[in-house]
Amino acid sequence: MKALSLGVVLLDYDYPQVFLATDQLEGIFVGMAVEETDTGPRFLCVPISRQRALYLQTERLDLRTIFSDPESAEFYWLQPVDFFSPMTAVLAQFDNCPTNLLPDAGLLFSSGQDEVVEKALQLNAPVAYASLSVPESKTATRIRSVTLAGFLGIYQNVLKNLARFESKRNRRPIGRSEEPYAVDVVGFAAGSFTVEMMAGGTTDIFGDNAALAMALTSLNRFLDGLDDESLTLEFLQSVRGHTASSLIGLLDFLSENNCPLSHSWASPTRATSSVPKTSMASIRRVLELCSTRGDIGVEDVVLTGLVESADRRRSSWRISSDTDTYSGDLHPLYDVDLSGIVIGGRYKFFCEEHVELLGTGKELTKLRLKRIQHFPIVLSDGPDKER
Structure with missing residues (x-):
């Protein structure tokens, strides 16, 4: 029965x-x-x-x-x-x-049902379709290999940062060695050059992946709001740092390659989300807006650990432990001095983190020291990075 x-x-x-x-x-x-x-x-x-x-x-x-x-x-x-x-x-x-x-x-x-939902049911996993309207795809299913490679690196970086941000906000932080947001390319579809991707990490018994689903939902919310400059700015200011820089890097890529993007996703337990279609006008308007804002790709971080070096002449420093090492320079707008710092002493460095995205999707992080707090007792653990 x-x-x-x-x-x-x-x-x-x-x-x-x-x-x-x-x-x-x-x-x-x-x-x-x-x-x-x-x-x-x-x-x-x-x-x-x-x-x-x-x-x-x-x-x-x-x-x-x-x-x-x-x-x-x-x-x-x-x-x-x-x-x-x-x-x-x-x-x-x-x-x-x-x-x-x-x-x-x-x-x-x-x-x-649409094709994205069908693919999710077939693979029993979350899937995403990213349609790139590159000029060469207008007459054939074709894309330059360097363009495709660049997009995949930037796209994966966006998912990584969104997944980590959303998971942390939901009090389910992702461990350093975990990558539940990873995706694999599984095919290509007709039309604008469409890349078919599926979850590369593990899924639950229902074929879902919570971290990846949150990242894909967040990405579509960002793309869907590009026509509204105030919404876009509000979104970028809410995520800031690495996440905001990776999203701006995606828009930079689309602008440089004259390549509007439409993006949809589904999982076996969820209907397809909205399918935002970006326009070059909106992309370039947002990029121009971001170029006038110096605070979007910036995030305050606190480093706690043992000072390895402090060069007053070069305005450079390094703080480290057995597992992590951070280095940077001095913030020009703050009155901070490296004089008197004890090498090997334990300190708390209050920094401003600037994140730049390279063309490959990799991030370049710059740390600028704003304030120093000294711990008189040297301990063995650290540094710990706080945001």
Whole structure:
């Protein structure tokens, strides 16, 4: 016995004639009306895989094949009271569908799902489609290899920073050695040169990846707001530092390559999000706005550790431990002096971090010291980096 909940209706005439339903464990079933009784329609149901469910909804597998060549030798009878509450399905006493119950061959369906959702169901993982309208893609499925490589590096860096920012904000910080935001290229689609990507890290039992999903959602929110300069500035100021610089770097790439971007994503448990389409006018307007703001790619950080070097003449310093080393110079707008610093002493350095994005997607970080706090007792641990 199974308790089935109605999902996607593939054929409706007075009531759902053919539909997909799920049981308590998210197993998928196809239900097909086979007879009318005095108490209502009676359905024959059969369990199917996600792959077959995808093919059935996208006109790649007909209904007869589902029942004549089942993946499991189990059939269920279903006679629901209504379609709004769980429906009780009872195991049928046969292993093969009776010929008189089989539908005609060639009966195909389309659920109207878009390609991104279909791909997520097929791969059982989050997927993203990034369509790059480069000039060479207008006449053929073509893109310069250096352009594609540059985009992938910058795109992955954006996801990394957004995932780390959103995870930290949700009090689920990502460990240094973890990369749940990583994506792999799995194909290309027609139209503007479209790169198909899927989660490169692990997913949960439902095929989802929370960190990557947060990053993709955040990226679409940013792209969707590019036409509104105030919204864009508010978004960049909220993330600041590495995250803001990586997003500006993405816009720089699109501008330099005269390449508008549309971006969509989905996972097996989520419908596709909005599909923002950027325009070159909006991209260049935002870049011009950012060029007048010196605070977007800047973030305050605090370094605590042992001073390794302090060169007053060169205005340079280095603070380190066994695992981390940071170096930088002095902030020109603050009255800070390296005189009197004890090499090997434990200090807290209050710095301003400037992040610049290189063309490869790698980040160049500059630390500028604003204030120093000395700890008179030397301890063995540090430095710790705080934002």
